[in-house]
Amino acid sequence: MSRKVVLVTGCSKGGIGFHLCERFAEQGCTVYATSRRLETMTDFKHSVEKRAMDVTSDDDVKLVVQSILEEQGKIDIVVNNAGVLAIGPLLDVSLDQARKAFETNTFSILRVAQAVAPSMVERKQGLIVNIGSIVGNIPTPWNGIYCATKAALHALSDTLAMECKPFGVKVLLVVPGRIRSNISTNQAAALELSPTSIYKPYFDRVYERLHISQGKGCMPTDEFARRVVAKALSSNPPTYMSLGADSRLFAFFHWLPRWLVFWILGSKMVWSKT
Numbered sequence: 001m002s003r004k005v006v007l008v009t010g011c012s013k014g015g016i017g018f019h020l021c022e023r024f025a026e027q028g029c030t031v032y033a034t035s036r037r038l039e040t041m042t043d044f045k046h047s048v049e050k051r052a053m054d055v056t057s058d059d060d061v062k063l064v065v066q067s068i069l070e071e072q073g074k075i076d077i078v079v080n081n082a083g084v085l086a087i088g089p090l091l092d093v094s095l096d097q098a099r100k101a102f103e104t105n106t107f108s109i110l111r112v113a114q115a116v117a118p119s120m121v122e123r124k125q126g127l128i129v130n131i132g133s134i135v136g137n138i139p140t141p142w143n144g145i146y147c148a149t150k151a152a153l154h155a156l157s158d159t160l161a162m163e164c165k166p167f168g169v170k171v172l173l174v175v176p177g178r179i180r181s182n183i184s185t186n187q188a189a190a191l192e193l194s195p196t197s198i199y200k201p202y203f204d205r206v207y208e209r210l211h212i213s214q215g216k217g218c219m220p221t222d223e224f225a226r227r228v229v230a231k232a233l234s235s236n237p238p239t240y241m242s243l244g245a246d247s248r249l250f251a252f253f254h255w256l257p258r259w260l261v262f263w264i265l266g267s268k269m270v271w272s273k274t
Helices: 016-026 058-072 095-123 144-167 200-214 221-232 247-253 258-271
Strands: 005-008 030-035 049-052 077-080 126-131 169-176 240-243
Touching: 005 016, 005 058, 016 030, 016 077, 016 221, 030 058, 049 058, 058 095, 077 095, 095 126, 095 144, 095 169, 126 144, 126 221, 144 169, 169 221, 200 258, 221 240, 240 247
Parallel strands: 005 030, 005 077, 030 049, 077 126, 126 169, 169 240
Antiparallel strands: none
């Protein structure tokens, strides 16, 4: 059998995409790692092809996808992993920041899928893996835009799964809980509130929210990658999987009254220490 050809977005060193590339390569796949800048993708232990690709650019995505198809003749698996945070009180987030978050976290899913899917449909096989988040199911304070982008991603992914099934193309939505990555570190330096923000007294809680996903008990990134890659390479990948710290807790939240869930999260992340 020919080796599986895998394209992964958002592969900066140390992040989830980086570890997914390592695991796919370890399993004998031909892997293409992408990021906005090549210099952010360093120190792969396995053989991984690197490409500069901005997932918010139509031209970039089309160019890279076409170059891989010309080199390999196919793309078996694409993993939409690129993402950015948008930490801050919802009333303080600028519309420009919100648009950028949706471009990277949500619209890129559609952009990459539209570029890759035609070749998969032609071969009547292929897998699109979309990396969502448990906060796309249950939103949390101080991260509302990110939660909204992931909720929209979930809806797109579920719809894509139904619409692609007749053509032999499968879609796997991965909903992580807290996974060790570098996503919060990338925004920490830029986190600040406007001097006129009504939330200035809450800055400590906003800062805590930025780093909560990297706190005690989060799943190691290589373990997350191992489990996701195993499902992606299986003969019959699922349409949904959720794993990582707090994933079971957030699944349980679905059984609780909505007001109670919001009271629990608000008590822990907003109203405490006031």
